[in-house]
Amino acid sequence: MGIPRPAPRWVVPAPLLRQLDLPPGPETRSPGSGFRPGGLPGGRQSISDISSDWRLECAIPPGTPPRASREGPSMNFGFSEEQEMLRGEVRRFLDEHCPIPEVRRLKETELGFREELWAEMARLGWLGVALPEAYGGAGLSWVDMVVVLEETGRSLFPSPLLANTLAAAAILERGDEEQKRRWLSGLADGSRKGTVALFEEGQGLRASDTALRAEREGEGFLLYGEKRGVADPETADLFVVSFRCGDGPDDLGLAVVDAETAGVEAKAYPLIDQTKRLGHLSLDGVHVDRDRLLGAPGAAGPGIERLIDQGAIAVSAEISGAVEAALQLTVQYAKERIQFGSPIGHFQAVKHPLAEIHVDLESFRSLLYYGAWAIDQRPDEVSRSASLAKAYAVDTFVRMGIDGIQLHGATGFTVAEDIHLYLMRSKWARPIFGDANAHYDRAFELRQLPLLRGGAHFDLTPEEEEFRQEVRAFLAEHNPPRHQRGPGEMVEWWKAVREERYVGFSWPRECGGGGGSVMEQFILKEEMLKAEAPMIGRDYTGLGWVGPAIIQFGSDAQKGKYLPEILDGRSAWCTGYSEPGVGSDLASLQCRAVREGDEYVVNGQKIWISLAHMATGIYCMVRTDFECEKFDGITCLLIPMDSPGIEVRPIKSFAGDHFADLYNEVFFTDVRVPVENRVGKEGEGWQIICSALQNERSGIAEVNRHHKALERLTELAGRSRISGKPALEDTELRRKLSRFSARIEAARLNGLRTLTRQVRGEPTQSDASINKLHNCNLLVSMAELGMELLGAASPYVGDTEASVDGGRWQVGALGWPTTVIGGGTPNIQKNIIAERMLGLPKD
Known part of the structure; x- marks a missing residue:
């Protein structure tokens, strides 16, 4: 099944872009609820037939030859056309064969899903998206799997897909060749169903928390204990179970246990969300032979951690689709519900929370897509990105569920409105593979692990790579050390950057600028930030606002008069x-x-x-x-x-x-x-005006300042105390710092998303408001946390014996309005998002 997929080549550590569905293809199914052998629209037999080259589409002009990355595997900001097609096909399939009325019906049944739909999903290749073709899969990636899971989350599709995917991933990555051939084809073709059993009562998110006991018996083990939070336990044919095989923290193992094995008891319990099945797995002296052990006993810790990461990413993908659907439902209701003579979506009290949820949705998606890419390409970055994504996703979903009900008013409390189904789903999604608090705790422990290791590296053209090296060489020669930036040194710096045409680099060369492409502009900015270089020019407003306006709208005489003055x-x-x-x-x-x-x-x-x-x-x-x-x-x-x-x-x-x-x-x-x-x-x-304002809201430059501010906050926390104890030992403070980290990393990825759209020539106005609002929220919140950490010293200003750090924290706590209000207040940005992006009525 499927077509071989080449290794990814593009190097762009940033999120996949928010996608748009492609127009429906020619319908090949007959009307009605039954299936035709034709399967997918366009006569495709499976997802593998959608493309002969599944890849992450490159944000490079068409025709540029691909080439191997200098610094490792690659990622992209945008879904490829083929992945867009996959999303469209999955969405159409689910809309036709399992719309919400059918979901409502299935949740009342004992099984909870339709076996014939499961079989059709297997035939279409959905059960083996990320499995190699040699084992019956489509040979795709976790990014492709996320596309499918977002759509199943959007439609609240009831099935064991998520659990089955994780069981297959564990066997693929930890099993030997015989084990892979023994189990994977059945999981891919739907003849067997799998799930994972990793968590226990009171257990944390780390593999070392595993407590289920294993006793040696020959070359195998006897397993004793109980697993909690097991997805789809009663329909599973096999379980991937974690266990402890010794007293050391790393004495851990993974085993495949058949449901029919003596001593196995699986039981599902009633849930708030009846579209899901969840329960316990009891093991009472269950024998597992050596050939059922995934890897060597005592060496399974990294595999268990990785499985937890994959589970967090998979659940976050379903959350992503569900939040989008719930948001769309609520927006539509706000357009139609009339109160006081107007649609309720006309009122800011309705617009603003929906705009905030949209910002958070797009932001945690950035982390989700990066985490999915990292599963296949950067294993050392998966744990932190997965925890940041899951925590932020849960925060957003919980809010969407609550606000969705409230904005529907009294009707939201009734079963007649579909919005309650998403509230119920949020109650399932919160604890599965760790709630927000657990993941914020884990992310704090992993805070030293970088994302976007080494920066955002595009697979550059030879000319762009040469330009990067030129910038680095220039900085090595001309960048004055921070402690040697007096008037004389700065004059020399400005002279050097002007001669190199880095001043006004985005301007056309005929206007005195550098004629830099969007990609070259990014390279220049990135290298300048890395080197902590001084500002490139002296007339900030002239370079960013006045000059571009004159270039676009001004006369030749104005260009000749004003542009040289600005550049010089x-x-x-x-x-x-x-x-x-x-x-x-x-x-x-x-x-x-x-x-x-x-x-x-x-x-x-x-x-x-x-x-x-x-x-x-x-x-x-x-x-x-x-x-x-x-x-x-x-x-x-x-x-x-x-x-x-x-x-x-x-x-x-x-x-x-x-x-x-x-x-x-x-x-x-x-x-x-x-x-x-x-x-x-x-x-x-x-x-x-509209053209110039966009220059102020790209959001990329702010992220560097946020990172430095978080470093300073963490350092301040290391010197502070809460309730007489070191502040960094305070659980709630650690979670606050992790929340900032999640949102800063998302802001960085959001900014790179905007860059990609610029490279593609796509509109970026909406991105600008998202980035501005996201960054402003960060700025105010971090400033206030700094004051909180100062405690009794917080009222003091200036560099005195009573103040801390020369009063710098008070400057930030009082000065944020200069950034937050300038260029449009947060409330204005919320209006823009609500009206232009969500389509709510204008004020």
Whole structure:
């Protein structure tokens, strides 16, 4: 079955992109609930027939020849077209043959699933997705398996698929050739069903917690004890059982036990989620011969740990699909349910929690996809990524279940609404293969194990690889040490980066920039961050906002006048967007510009203008038409700050001297601006605004700061005490730090997802709001934890005997609004996500 799959080659340690279904293929099944031999749409007999080259699709321009990675196996940000097809086929199959009404019916039956569906799944290849063809499988990967499990989770499909997959994985990885041939083909063709029995009462997540006793009998063992939380125990034909064969922490074994063996008793118990089966496995003197031992006794610890990781990834995949389905159900209800004359989805009290869940869904998916890839390609990174993914997934699913019921109101409490089925499923998913707390504890123990080892390494083209080496060589020669960055050294640095065209590197070469591709821009940023190099340019606003706007919308004369000044650092631009009473509603701005001949006369006020007192010019949005739609009457002007009629007044913030003079009000009284200073056409300002704001919300750069902040927090915790004990011994604190770690790693992967979409030329506006909201939540939460750790020293500011670390923690705790509010507050980002991504009604 299936087609041989080449080893993965692309090196992109980042999550697979959120996928879109392909259009349905030609239907080959006859109408009705029965099956035709044709099986899958398009005449495909199994998933193996969907593609002759299952792979992780590369985020590299088409036609680039693949080549071996320099630094190990590869991953990709996006599902391949073939994997998209697999998802579409699985979804159509489940929608047709096991829709929610059928799920409702099956959960009331004794078996809980349909044997004929199981047999058809086997024929289609779903039971052996990640098994080699030699043993009856499709020869694919754990990433492909996750595609299938997401869809079964989405539809709440009742079957032993997850348990069977894990049993097969254990035999594949731990068994010898004879054992593989003995058991795997039956698990792949559906003639036998397997499950795993790893956990016991009160047991933790580590293999060393295994307590089930094994006594030597000849070359085999007698097993005594009970396993808890065994999936699908009553339908299993075989169990992969962990046991303890000695007193040492590593004296562990794995064995395959047939359900019919004397002394075996498997029993399922009633569950909150009736679509699942879960129970106990009792072993009373069960004999296992040597040929049933998976690997050597006393050496099974790593295999048990790996099986726990695979189980956490598999359950997280089902959670992913279930959260998406529950979110879609709730969004649809919010669109249709009318209260106070409007759909309830119109209200922010409904929009915002749904937007937050969407952000968390996409974020834990990043960890999930990376963990699935790591199972096959980076075993040393699996445990931490699996624990971070499972913990974050459980947090999200539990919230989705609760909020889904609440947002459905009283109807959500009835069995008539499908949303309750997902609440029930969340109660099953929480403890299976470890709840959130258990995985946060485990992740803290594993915190020194890196993800994305060595950074995000793409399988670069020869030209891109050469560019990376050029950047490294440049940094080796020109990057001044951190303790030697005085004025003279910085002048030399800026001169060097300017000559190398790294300043404005994304700009076209004809505009004085470096003409760097999206991939080269990423390489440059990544290498600069690794080397902790200084800022590349001096006019941050000019490089990030004003220059790109002039390049896209400006005249040739403007390009010739302003761009060289920005690149050389001879200008210092500020932005004139916000106004009193307008806030983030930029389309409502009122600063007026009236044309008089070859000039505009500007009157009005701008507020929250960063560093206006130091600026040479203001990139200013003004209203030139009060009669048209508000989005159409905005115009962009470049106004010298020394123009007569401009007054700058500082805004004093509560954050103290550290943020003194950061923000200003700017008043315009009859300020005359030449028409030649207009960027773009009159009324084209809104397009410029939308283009520029995206430059502020990519989210990649913030992740580096989050990592450093978490390191400092952990170091502070190492010097702090809670209730008289070292803070790092406090369980709740450790879990908080692990929660931050999960969300930081997800933020990094989310940012790389945005990069991939940029490389592909796909829209990234939605990603920008997700990344901004995710990063802001991290910033505020970590700042507050720092203050909590300071205890009695937290009220003190400045570098005094009473303060800690020179008052740096207070600076962060008071200064976060500069990042969180700038570029659109979290509530604005939630509105954007809810309206543009989830399709809820606009305010």
